[in-house]
Amino acid sequence: MRRTLEIRGGRVIDPANRLDAITNVYIVGSKIAGIGTPPEGFKSRNVIDASGKVVCPGFVDLAARLREPGLEHKGSIASETRAAAASGITTLCVPPDTNPAIDAPPEVALIRRLAKRAGYAWVVSLGALTRGLDGEMLSDMGILKDAGVVGVSNAMRPIKSTMVLRRAMEYAATFKLPIHVYPLEPWLSERGSVHEGVVSTRLGLPGIPEAAETTEIARLLTLAEHTGCRVHFCRLSTRKGVKMIARAKADGLRVSADVAAHQLHLTETDIDGFNTYAHVMPPLRTTQDRDGLREGVADGTITCICSDHQPHEADAKLRPFMQTEPGISGLETLLPLTLSLVESGVLKMSQAISRLTAGPAQVLGTGVGSLEVGAVADLCVFDPEMDWRLTPEAMLSRGHNTPFMGLELRGQVCHTVHEGRISFARKPLLEEH
Amino acid sequence: MNLQLDDQGRLRHFLDIAGLPRDVLINIMDTAEKFSGVTEQAVKKVPLLRGKTIVNVFFENSTRTRTTFELAAKRLSADVLNLNISTSSASKGETLLDTLANLQAMHSDMFVVRHEDSGTAEFIARHVPPHVAVINAGDGRHAHPTQAMLDMFTIRRHKGSDFGRLRVAIVGDIMHSRVARSQIHALNTLLTGEVRVIAPRTLLPGNVREALGVHVFHRPEEGLRDVDVIIMLRLQKERMSGALLPSEHEYFQYWGLTQERLALAAPDAIVMHPGPINRGVEIDSVVADGDQSVILEQVTHGIAVRMAVMAMSMRSSGTEGAA
Known part of the structure; x- marks a missing residue:
């Protein structure tokens, strides 16, 4: 008989299908075979007791650096997808700034092969928008699309010429490839490492003004309208930026936006004392900006919350602030940081889950992020009330670089199911015979 | 916890004016006032830091500041080592922590640090052993x-x-x-x-x-x-x-x-x-x-003030030399 799994008695929340009910989910092989009612002749071999827990689609993370190929001293596809599984994540999207950059089919294939071998999650790639991310020559976008990329991006590398940007967007639109952009105007953000404001002035660190984000959003929105290219804005950091995206959406432009989970909690004061673990890009901004981002997530201007996972070796953060590499090892805090917005009344539970599932899945367009009979069984079971402490020992990611280290967090993944298999289990399953 | 003060509120490192209480600043000026008498004597030395090793670690060029620190240390009878790192280790790819570990292996008692990046003095102070004092001789745009x-x-x-x-x-x-x-x-x-x-x-x-x-x-x-x-x-x-x-x-x-x-x-x-x-x-x-x-008076005062800061932070770092 085929492999079966029953997830029993949980609160099943699937925002894509407006489902929120206490019920059972039945899985046969790699597919969901029933929700509420079991398929004919179903016999459970394995049971997950989900009473008191939430059952939802596996999370879809729009931005996670897995560091392979090229930066294996920071992490590998195997190590980081395992950490993703423990965090309820079943689909990850990697930016193209690997080494070499994802600008040709072999890199796309390598990442897919290594992810499949590890078996913890789907890993999809963004292709480079320009060759080697040089910001000057167009990449082979058609070939990249055929190789399976879900979009194109120049990651954090600037495209200084507006003409190159325009041509890249036109060419991407030719292949109906969305572009993922990091809105940081290259000249205004040059040399900067933190938000330009009270804290940068006090600490004497070169700042990145709010205008670096808003100027670039304006340039990109204008070109999005001009070229017809679908644009996804990555990692918003300012209140004004959120307002600009909201207005563009109201005007009917096909744009979307995400935010990193840490950006909804931390502000510029977290870098006080030259805290290198709070060195991130885009930089942490003011309390007003953080609140503006939260409002954007609540009103749907921002449809995705991502981990912006960037694992580092310890040395990368043990330097004077400006010499440290930006980024947080974020997979394992994605769920608790999102759930804390439910607890503080910013989001409803279904909204929070939507921002981790249906929202990002829509940006990727790969048909994940929902629970339907016949769909691939990617699920997460989590306990929204469980308190736990983030410690180096508890982390599975190879990167322990996080400003949340040592803090008590609420909300913990109990089980993750990927393609019908248990990819993570905090406790052993019940077996029935 | 204030990195710059010990548990009795005495100067431990001197990294940044921000975070120091008013009485510490006044104490520095009062102490400097006493030392300015020394610098005007015929024999311009006191034996306060005899047997101590002070290393001037300058990652950024400086003549005036380094010279007055050197003079201040010598007038306190310390042994002084001047290191210009911008032309040696950093260009060979050695990390800052490795450079420091090497200097510590020479049993230094105090580092006087200048660096082009803001926050470096504080970073170093967090990574030295408890008996070593750190004095900021200028870090990026942050503090001097x-x-x-x-x-x-x-x-x-x-x-x-x-x-x-x-x-x-x-x-x-x-x-x-x-x-x-x-x-x-x-x-x-x-x-x-x-x-x-x-x-x-x-x-x-x-x-x-x-x-x-x-x-x-x-x-x-x-x-x-x-x-x-x-x-x-x-x-x-x-x-x-x-x-x-x-x-x-x-x-x-x-x-x-x-x-x-x-x-x-x-x-x-x-x-x-x-x-x-x-x-x-x-x-x-x-x-x-x-x-x-x-x-020009400012330059002269620089020596007495630096003597004061060195003597005060060395005393607090648990060494017995300050009689």
Whole structure:
């Protein structure tokens, strides 16, 4: 008989299908075979007791650096997808700034092969928008699309010429490839490492003004309208930026936006004392900006919350602030940081889950992020009330670089199911015979 | 926890004026006052730090600051080692922590550090063994606390210890100046009546009023009126290429300290400058060499203030040498 799994008695929340009910989910092989009612002749071999827990689609993370190929001293596809599984994540999207950059089919294939071998999650790639991310020559976008990329991006590398940007967007639109952009105007953000404001002035660190984000959003929105290219804005950091995206959406432009989970909690004061673990890009901004981002997530201007996972070796953060590499090892805090917005009344539970599932899945367009009979069984079971402490020992990611280290967090993944298999289990399953 | 103070509130490292209480700053000036007697004697030495090793670790070029630190250490009878790292380890790819570990292996008791990146002195202080004291000789745009204290010492000598009745103006490139940041913190900690900054908008950092607690003026004609102390900052040549200013000529025209502008200040106002000065750029020679200038006194005071800070932080770091 085929492999079966029953997830029993949980609160099943699937925002894509407006489902929120206490019920059972039945899985046969790699597919969901029933929700509420079991398929004919179903016999459970394995049971997950989900009473008191939430059952939802596996999370879809729009931005996670897995560091392979090229930066294996920071992490590998195997190590980081395992950490993703423990965090309820079943689909990850990697930016193209690997080494070499994802600008040709072999890199796309390598990442897919290594992810499949590890078996913890789907890993999809963004292709480079320009060759080697040089910001000057167009990449082979058609070939990249055929190789399976879900979009194109120049990651954090600037495209200084507006003409190159325009041509890249036109060419991407030719292949109906969305572009993922990091809105940081290259000249205004040059040399900067933190938000330009009270804290940068006090600490004497070169700042990145709010205008670096808003100027670039304006340039990109204008070109999005001009070229017809679908644009996804990555990692918003300012209140004004959120307002600009909201207005563009109201005007009917096909744009979307995400935010990193840490950006909804931390502000510029977290870098006080030259805290290198709070060195991130885009930089942490003011309390007003953080609140503006939260409002954007609540009103749907921002449809995705991502981990912006960037694992580092310890040395990368043990330097004077400006010499440290930006980024947080974020997979394992994605769920608790999102759930804390439910607890503080910013989001409803279904909204929070939507921002981790249906929202990002829509940006990727790969048909994940929902629970339907016949769909691939990617699920997460989590306990929204469980308190736990983030410690180096508890982390599975190879990167322990996080400003949340040592803090008590609420909300913990109990089980993750990927393609019908248990990819993570905090406790052993019940077996029935 | 304050990294700079021990559990009895005594100076442990000297990294930044921000975070130090007023009585510590006054204590530094009082101690410097005692040492300035020593520096005027025929035999200019006291045996306070005999047998101690002080390493001047300079990752950025400096002549004046390094020399006065060296002289201060020698007058306290310490052994001094000068290291110019910008030309050795850093260019060979050695990390800062490895460089430090090597220096610690030589059993140093104190590091005097200058580095081009903000926060470096604090970073080093967090990674040295408990018996080693760290003194910040300038980190990026962040802090230059011994310069600020020698300036406070100079002001106190001329204007007395009640800073509350003083108006002080700092003129020039506030944005890139670690000296200005430390001076402002020191002046505010000492409860100075009014601290002003005077600069074109391109040389002021973001949210300066709120971040540092100063009154902001853009033109000397407004900002210098009735001040008791004028502190001029050095203008670096690279500010022209960074599109922050059009020319030295125009800068002098609108912000240079001339005799006419000095006349707007209180009649007994003093003129200060951390050096080295650019004559005809931020200050007219007539003013720099004039009666109201105390620029060379500042250099002399630098030695006594640095002796004070070294002796105080070494005493607190648990060593027995300070008899």
